[in-house]
Amino acid sequence: MCKKENENFPCAADRRSFLNRLSLALAGLVGAAMSLPPIAYVLSPLLSKPRRKWRDVGGLGEFPIGETKLVKFQDATSTAWAGNTAMTGAWLRRIGEDQFIAFSVNCRHLGCPVRWVNDAKLFMCPCHGGVYYEDGAVAAGPPPEALARYPVRVVDGKVEVETSPIPLTTNDLV
Amino acid sequence: MKLIKSILGWLDDRSGFSDVVMPMLRHVVPDNARWWYVFGSATLCAFAVQVISGIALATTYVPGGEAAYESLLYITNEAPLGNLLRGMHYYGATAMVVLAIIHMTQVFLHAAYKYPRELNWMSGVVLLFVVLGMSFTGQLLRWDANGVWSVTVAAEMAGRAPLVGPVIAHAILGGETVGGSTLTRFFAIHVFVLPGLIFAGVGLHLWLVLRHGISEMPKVDEPVNPATYKEEYEARLEKTGVPFWPIAAWRDAVFSIVVMALIIGCALFFGPPALGTAPDPSDINANPMPDWYFWWYFAILSMLPPQLETFVILGLPVVGLLGLIVVPMFSNKGDRAPSRRPWAVGTVVFGFTALVVLTIYGYKKPWSPDFGVKPLPASLVASSDPAIIHGAELVHQKGCMYCHEVDGYGGHRGPGLSDIGQRLTQPELIIRINNGGYNMPSFAASLTAAELTDMVAFLETRSSSSVRKGSAPSGSHVTE
Structure with a gap:
């Protein structure tokens, strides 16, 4: 197998193919070492799920029974610089003494913000014309699912909504 | 004078400009190319506008959370020339998308993608999609209410993918919701990743132009035969070809000047797109709408039957990309003249008609409730x-x-x-x-x-x- 070419390179073919493989392997290792940490860093939001938090959205007295009001609260993760981009809205309706429904504002079609139209008792989406009934069920348009709901509770006369991920249609995590 | 000349001579000798670059600039091109072939270089010119205006904007733009909107207000209302630069960047983007599509349409109609220029076409298709990616991410960096909801819509679309949907959606958002980590990743993609891909793609695209030469105007009696094409092309070019620089290049220069004038003119007279309200995801009065080059897609998403929707949302970009890439694999020889390729002409006519009709629909949004309607008099x-x-x-x-x-x-x-x-x-x-x-x-x-x-x-x-x-x-x- 080993063909002697000259005194300095006694076994040239073997040596070349070995060095060829060695260099490729080392280059691959260098590449992996420099790119894996950055890739993991970019994907890190997927690995560390923030703990859900209960956010105070107002006192019981602010919500007359039967009325549907927009409430705003902060997401679970709040990077110091996020400012108002860390806010989320929900349509909150008081249905009993201390019973509430909190609808996500995200349309189940593609996530646009739905508006509550009180006189018609409908939620309507401005993007592609999705319409929902008072209970969040689809009334018209392209949405495939009813409006998502957030957990709500009443603690010491305060209404609290639990932070949740943006509802994803067909892959619900809420 | 003499000193400058000797310095330049030294630089030229050591760098090899005259030896290496000049022959590239003087590469022989068909003399009948004329005005048909100015769209590629004009697209490159628009890209240069984007790079330069983008760097300038990046010196004042703050790619994070609430501050991004403040910096956009500053650029638009206070910074000297800020309004002009935003306008140039916006109309430069418009020019780039439009010119890339015109360029591709011309190449398709003249079947310039056939042997041996298949890879020119494929690299161009990839570049087109990267440019569309630039326009989408760029629209987001205009971080107002519309920007926030555009990210949300993008995440919702990706979120429909089976199994990996939520992972992709949360990778897009930089978390489970829009927040402080959302805009920064789009900034990185828009400013580093995609431009890097464009530089690499343009490099490959131009190298292939040099390697295979510019195609001639299609002639009915000159169908492409891979066995003999290169010889015939060389022979014809030997007879009638002209050096690109400066015999052919002046048309590119003239057209690029027109494009520049349009970009700066639009920036001055129309100004950049107005900023919407602040990027607050709890503000439900937003009326999200993509920039005009995606209105056709916006229309498709509104009019599809819901049961088809997930397939179209996930499939259309992939099918579009792959479908365009494989065009030269299915037809890389034979007729180039449009008069002999009725299906190609028909495809272009159908495609543009659909694009125009859907774009008009996307603008009119007949499916959207008219929240501002006045009572009947x-x-x-x-x-x-x-x-x-x-x-x-x-x-x-x-x-x-x-x-x-x-x-x-x-x-x-x-x-x-x-x-x-x-x-x-x-x-x-x-x-x-x-x-x-x-x-x-x-x-x-x-x-x-x-x-x-x-x-x-x-x-x-x-x-x-x-x-x-x-x-x-x-x-x-x-x-x-």
Whole structure:
């Protein structure tokens, strides 16, 4: 197998193919070492799920029974610089003494913000014309699912909504 | 003078500019190329505008959370020339998308993608998609309410993918919701990743132009035969070819000047797109809308049957990319002349017609509720009967007119009501309003019996004769 070419390179073919493989392997290792940490860093939001938090959205007295009001609260993760981009809205309706429904504002079609139209008792989406009934069920348009709901509770006369991920249609995590 | 000359001579000798670069610039091109071939270089010129204006904007833009919006306000309203630069970057992007599509259409119509230039075409298709990616991410960096909802829509679309959907959606958002980590990743993609891909892609694209030469204008009697094409091409070029620099290049220069004038002219006269309200995801009064080059897609998403939607949302970009990439694999030889390729011409005509029609639909958004609709004026109600007047108020108040038009007032999602009194009888109206219908909600729960009676009384007065009597507002479309 080993063909002697000259005194300095006694076994040239073997040596070349070995060095060829060695260099490729080392280059691959260098590449992996420099790119894996950055890739993991970019994907890190997927690995560390923030703990859900209960956010105070107002006192019981602010919500007359039967009325549907927009409430705003902060997401679970709040990077110091996020400012108002860390806010989320929900349509909150008081249905009993201390019973509430909190609808996500995200349309189940593609996530646009739905508006509550009180006189018609409908939620309507401005993007592609999705319409929902008072209970969040689809009334018209392209949405495939009813409006998502957030957990709500009443603690010491305060209404609290639990932070949740943006509802994803067909892959619900809420 | 002599000194400068000797310095330049030294630089040229050591760098090899005259030896290496000049022959590239002087590469021989067909003499019949003329004005057809200026679109590629103009796209490159628009890209240069984007790089330069983008760097300038990046010196003041703050890619994070709430501060991004503040910095956009500063760039637009206070920074010297900031408004002009934003305009140049916006119209430069528009020019790049439009020119890339014109360039591709020309290459397709002239079948310049056939042997041996298949890879030129494929690299161009990838570049087109990267450019579309640039325009989408760029639109987001205009971080107002529209930007926030554009990210949300993108995440929702990706989130529909089976199994990996949520992972991709959360990778897009930089978390489970829009927040402080969202904009920064789009900034990194828009400013580093995609431009890097464009530089690499343009490098490959231009290298391939040098390697295979510019294609000639298609001729009916010169079909492509891979076995003999290169020889014939070389032979023809030897006879009639001209050096690109400067015999052919002046047309590119002239056209690029026109493009530059248009970009700067639009930036000066029309200005950049207006900033919307602050990027607050809890602000539900946003009316999200993509920039105009995605209106056609916006329209498709509105008009699709829901059961097809997930397939189209996920499949269309992939099928579009792969479908375009494989074009030269299916036809890389034979006729180039458009007159011999009716299917190619038909594809272009069909594609552009669909694009224009869908874009117009996307702009008009007939499927969207008209939240700002005004109540009907008394002249159109044209009645002194209190029940009918009350009914007309209810038709506005209960949201009917968000989707239904009455004599030029209201939305277009549902059928117009201007002559509804002729089309439906009183019992039919009652049933329809109570039960709803195809794409219409039921209103049984939100109307009292008295309200329903008044509403129907008003609707019964709507007939085409009442349209003629009433004075419709100008620019209104009266139902036929």
